Amino acid sequence: MKLIVHGAANEVGRSCIELVTDDSTRFLLDAGIKLSETGTEFPLTVENPSGISAVFVSHAHLDHTGYLPLLDHNGMKCPIFATSPTKALTKILLADAFKIGRLKHQPLGYEEENIEKALSFTRRIKIDDEGSIGKAKFEYFDAGHIPGSSYIHVQVDGKRILYTGDxxxxxTRLLNGAETDYPKDVDVLITEATYGDREHPPRQNTEKEFLNEAEETIEKGGSVLVPVFAVGRAQEIMLLLSKENLGVPVYLDGMAKEATELLLNYPKSIKNAAELRDAYEKVRFVKGSIQRKNIANKQGIFVTTSGMVTGGPVMDYLSKLGTDPRNSILLTGYQGEHTNGRMLLETGSVFIDGWKTKISANYKQFDFSAHAGQNDLKKLIKGVNPGKLVFNHGDPGAINALHEWADIVDIRSYAPKIGDKITF
Ligand SMILES: [Zn+2]
Ligand SMILES: [Zn+2]
Structure with missing residues (x-):
C-alpha cells in the first residue's frame, strides 16, 4: 500500500493525499487548494480522477475542499464522504471562492456548475458512525477544529490509516475539543503540524488582551476592524464580544453572516447553539457596499471576512479605516504567506485594489487558533502510537520540530515533499 502526497507538503494549504492499495484501488484524503495574493495553487495533478473510488473529506475549509470542483470537471465520479455541516459549509465556501476568482480575473479552471455537480456526489457520514465503500471501512471522529470537522480512520486490506485533517x-467558546479516545496502534498516522513548533498562549489571556485593545481604541474615538474566517472564527469572536458592552455597535459582514445562519441549522455541531443564537441576535448586519461605506464613517466594531485580508468586505473597511491612527485592525488568526494579513504584520502595508498602501491604523495579531499546539500534537501522536508517522499541513519549521522529536522518541516519521510516495 502507498500514499502519494499531492499537497500540504511542508506547507499549509492544498491538502490532498492519495491512498493506493496493492490492487490499485485509489482513495483521496481531502482535496484542497491554497489561496494567496498571487492566485490559487492546486495540488499536484491527480492522474485519471475517474479511477478514484472515494474521497474522504475532513472539513469544509477550502484548503481541504477547494479542489473538488476541478476534480469533477476532470471526470471524477465517486462518492465524497463528509458530515452534513461540512457539506453545507463547503457549498457556500466554494461558491464564494468562485465569485472571488471571477472578480479578480483568476479563473479556477472549472465552471460554476462543477460545484453543484461535485457536491451531488457527497454521501453523508455521521460522527462516530462506521461507513464502508467496497472493501474499505472508515469512521469519522469529532476533530474540534470547526463545526462538522472530523478526523478519519480508514481500514483497508488489513491496514489502518488515521488522518487528523485539522x-x-x-x-473553545464555540466547540468542544476533539475526541481524544483515538484509534490506537494504527499502521500510519498522517497528522497536521500547523503549530508543530509552538504553543498557544492561554485562551483567557488572548481574549483579555483582545478586549483591552478594542476598548482602548473605542475610548480614543476609533473603530475596530476584525478580519475573521467565516466559519469558526467569526462565531468565536461574536460569542466573545456578546459578553461585553464596549459602547459601540458590533457589525457582522460578508460570508460570516451566511455561515452563522447555516450553523444555527446544525445545533449539534456546536457546543451551545442557544448562546450562539443569542450572540447573533445582538450584532447588526450590513447590506451591500453603500451601507458599508456609511457605517464605516461612524464608530463601531466591524467583524468581517476574509480572515487573511485577501478579499471580501474587509477590503472596503480597510480602505476607509486603515489610514486613521485612531483605528485598530485586530487580526484573529494565522496569516498565510503572500497574504495581505502577513504583509501588514511584516511591512505595515497592504495591497488595496492593486495599490500598495501604508496602514497608519494600529494593528495586532491575536492567537485564536483552532489547531492543536505542539504539546497537544505530541500527546496525540503518543496516544495513537502509530507504526509510521507522516507530517503534513505545516510550514517547514513546524514540521522539522516534530520530525526531530519523533526521532528522539523513536517513531519512524516522514516529512514528505510534494509528489513523494510512501510505501507501508
Ligand atoms: Zn481547517
Ligand atoms: Zn487546513
Missing part, C-alpha cells in the same frame, strides 16, 4: 484538542 484538529484542535482544546475547548
Amino acid at each position: 484538529i484542535n484538542t482544546n475547548e
Whole structure:
C-alpha cells in the first residue's frame, strides 16, 4: 500500500493525499487548494480522477475542499464522504471562492456548475458512525477544529490509516475539543503540524488582551476592524464580544453572516447553539457596499471576512479605516504567506485594489487558533502510537520540530515533499 502526497507538503494549504492499495484501488484524503495574493495553487495533478473510488473529506475549509470542483470537471465520479455541516459549509465556501476568482480575473479552471455537480456526489457520514465503500471501512471522529470537522480512520486490506485533517484538542467558546479516545496502534498516522513548533498562549489571556485593545481604541474615538474566517472564527469572536458592552455597535459582514445562519441549522455541531443564537441576535448586519461605506464613517466594531485580508468586505473597511491612527485592525488568526494579513504584520502595508498602501491604523495579531499546539500534537501522536508517522499541513519549521522529536522518541516519521510516495 502507498500514499502519494499531492499537497500540504511542508506547507499549509492544498491538502490532498492519495491512498493506493496493492490492487490499485485509489482513495483521496481531502482535496484542497491554497489561496494567496498571487492566485490559487492546486495540488499536484491527480492522474485519471475517474479511477478514484472515494474521497474522504475532513472539513469544509477550502484548503481541504477547494479542489473538488476541478476534480469533477476532470471526470471524477465517486462518492465524497463528509458530515452534513461540512457539506453545507463547503457549498457556500466554494461558491464564494468562485465569485472571488471571477472578480479578480483568476479563473479556477472549472465552471460554476462543477460545484453543484461535485457536491451531488457527497454521501453523508455521521460522527462516530462506521461507513464502508467496497472493501474499505472508515469512521469519522469529532476533530474540534470547526463545526462538522472530523478526523478519519480508514481500514483497508488489513491496514489502518488515521488522518487528523485539522484538529484542535482544546475547548473553545464555540466547540468542544476533539475526541481524544483515538484509534490506537494504527499502521500510519498522517497528522497536521500547523503549530508543530509552538504553543498557544492561554485562551483567557488572548481574549483579555483582545478586549483591552478594542476598548482602548473605542475610548480614543476609533473603530475596530476584525478580519475573521467565516466559519469558526467569526462565531468565536461574536460569542466573545456578546459578553461585553464596549459602547459601540458590533457589525457582522460578508460570508460570516451566511455561515452563522447555516450553523444555527446544525445545533449539534456546536457546543451551545442557544448562546450562539443569542450572540447573533445582538450584532447588526450590513447590506451591500453603500451601507458599508456609511457605517464605516461612524464608530463601531466591524467583524468581517476574509480572515487573511485577501478579499471580501474587509477590503472596503480597510480602505476607509486603515489610514486613521485612531483605528485598530485586530487580526484573529494565522496569516498565510503572500497574504495581505502577513504583509501588514511584516511591512505595515497592504495591497488595496492593486495599490500598495501604508496602514497608519494600529494593528495586532491575536492567537485564536483552532489547531492543536505542539504539546497537544505530541500527546496525540503518543496516544495513537502509530507504526509510521507522516507530517503534513505545516510550514517547514513546524514540521522539522516534530520530525526531530519523533526521532528522539523513536517513531519512524516522514516529512514528505510534494509528489513523494510512501510505501507501508
Ligand atoms: Zn481547517
Ligand atoms: Zn487546513
